[in-house]
Amino acid sequence: MTLSAVEAGAGLRAALSRPPAEVVDQMVASGMRGRGGAGFPTGLKWRLAAEADAPDGRRYVVCNADEGEPGTFKDRVLLAKHADLVLEGMTIAGYAIGAREGLLYLRAEYVYLRDSLLDSLRERREQGLLGREVAPGFDFDIRVHMGAGAYVCGEESALLESLEGRRGEPRDRPPYPVVRGLHGAPTVVNNVETFAWATAVLARGPEWFASIGTHRSTGPKLLSVSGDVARPGVYEFPLGVPIAEVLRAAGGTDAKAVVVGGAAGSCVPASEFGRTVSYEDVATGGAFIVLGPDRDLIDVAENVAEFFADESCGQCAPCRLGTVALLDGVRRLRAGNCTPDDVARLRRLGATMRLTSKCGLGQSSPNVFLSLLEHFPADMRVPVGTGGE
Ligand SMILES: Cc1cc2nc3c(=O)[nH]c(=O)nc-3n(C[C@H](O)[C@H](O)[C@H](O)COP(=O)(O)O)c2cc1C
Ligand code: SF4
Structure with a gap:
């Protein structure tokens, strides 16, 4: 270091x-x-x-x-x-x-x-x-x-x-x-x-x-690398490092996705591992959670949704009610009880929470859910025929 x-x-x-x-x-x-x-x-x-x-x-x-x-x-x-x-x-x-x-x-x-x-x-x-x-x-x-x-x-x-x-x-x-x-x-x-x-x-x-990093993201950054990797731990990279390079260093090249930024971050699929850890691309305070090929990503969605429903301070309605509604939505998806209209409503709910929650907790709480819906519809049990919104 x-x-x-x-x-x-x-x-x-x-x-x-x-x-x-x-x-x-x-x-x-x-x-x-x-x-x-x-x-x-x-x-x-x-x-x-x-x-x-x-x-x-x-x-x-x-x-x-x-x-x-x-x-x-x-x-x-x-x-x-x-x-x-x-x-x-x-x-x-x-x-x-x-x-x-x-x-x-x-x-x-x-x-x-x-x-x-x-x-x-x-x-x-x-x-x-x-x-x-x-x-x-x-x-x-x-x-x-x-x-x-x-x-x-x-x-x-x-x-x-x-x-x-x-x-x-x-x-x-x-x-x-x-x-x-x-x-x-x-x-x-x-x-x-x-x-x-x-x-x-x-x-x-x-x-x-x-002189280290990129023009808009200078200096070195510590990353907490965890999940399905051979060598979890704290790593130092220049900002601007490709996600694939972090995976190579930590022994996780077969990953299906990485949650960059933790529960408040977003889920990046393998097809985008050329993207960089930087403020101009995929930003993180340090969390880099690797999800291996056998992970069922709806487990990740439910875990994150539970976390936010528990941690919402309850001060503002979009977050207090929205985090519970999102958790309910993930559970209904898992049970196969969501229509294409329900999925569209959940997407709109996430967008509203981002826009109207009072602090970063509520604003970021739908991020992982929305990125999983976008990149992993099969894992998320999205019913066929759901239009994007
Ligand atoms: C829900 C929530 C939790 C946060 N937790 C932390 C934290 O544990 N540590 C931290 O440094 N910043 C955290 N932040 C960001 C802080 O509000 C703040 O931006 C940061 O401490 C500023 O430090 P920096 O400019 O050195 O990054 C959190 C923000 C939110 C919305
Ligand atoms: S968005 Fe922030 S202020 Fe509003 S309920 Fe959630 S944690 Fe509290």
Whole structure:
């Protein structure tokens, strides 16, 4: 992993040797986009938070370590093996935007990582890398906050609600967290991997990062490869890597399909394995679930539909009702109880949920279902004669 070769402390030293605005400029020049899934440009996010009005001078840095997407486990590996790079990236962000406080929101199931993270924080304080006067005029410290097991709390505004001690439900946006985030103050929320690569960008320079990947998707990306492969695990590839190449590396070349992006992603059939993992083609926060030739894909559709019906926070109707209706639809398809009109209605329902749900959970919940209907009608028991809509 490239991150293993990044010298500890080099990124923070490089950051502190220049004014905060130049650190932001470096992040912008790297072209980096967030590694949590949505792919928002990281430098721009930091700039917006740095420039947002902060009436009482407070700003926050939040590390999203909720990692609830089914099929994603690269953040867990980073926190276990490269916690210092993540904490260093948070500190760099704090310096860049003028924050004094960082919070790491840790997925409930990762509670076993808390003690080692607290040890890393203690050591960093002892080394003067956190706490008072990390640099002249720059105080910064980090706390770990435990999640409680809800997928929706990975959505950044629900995460902030949870951090403030309320029920984790997505907020209305705008205002976005960079303008009004934690306790109403400008807040940068970034993924674990984003902070680790930010450290690498400062340590090695933005040109190095931008020279990897494609024009619109710069840098390396960690992929959590799981499912029907000989060698599951966390892999690093330049963004823009063809799906077929990931399958070759992991030993899954006989795959029938890959779910790229987890439950919120989409199902890519073998005929499209030449497509690339990138923001301009098939985007993913890291999940890469391989489905072998013997998989019955209606099982996948039902599993994903159950997940969303369970995890919908219930705040808005398209998602609260739609996720249950989609699950019911998958079960009726399996039982052979769907007419061509029913299938057309399910497609329309999915399109409506995408358009009208309040947050990314509901908007992405029909993705796997709709892609399976499109590419695998036989597995999905779509009755013959169903017209496309
Ligand atoms: C339902 C839902 C769950 C999410 N879960 C995560 C998560 O576990 N980790 C994460 O980094 N981002 C997650 N996100 C995306 C965050 O809202 C946000 O875009 C991200 O933390 C920003 O970081 P980045 O710019 O570094 O990618 C989730 C979004 C949604 C809609
Ligand atoms: S889309 Fe779903 S998870 Fe998001 S606010 Fe609406 S009900 Fe809650």
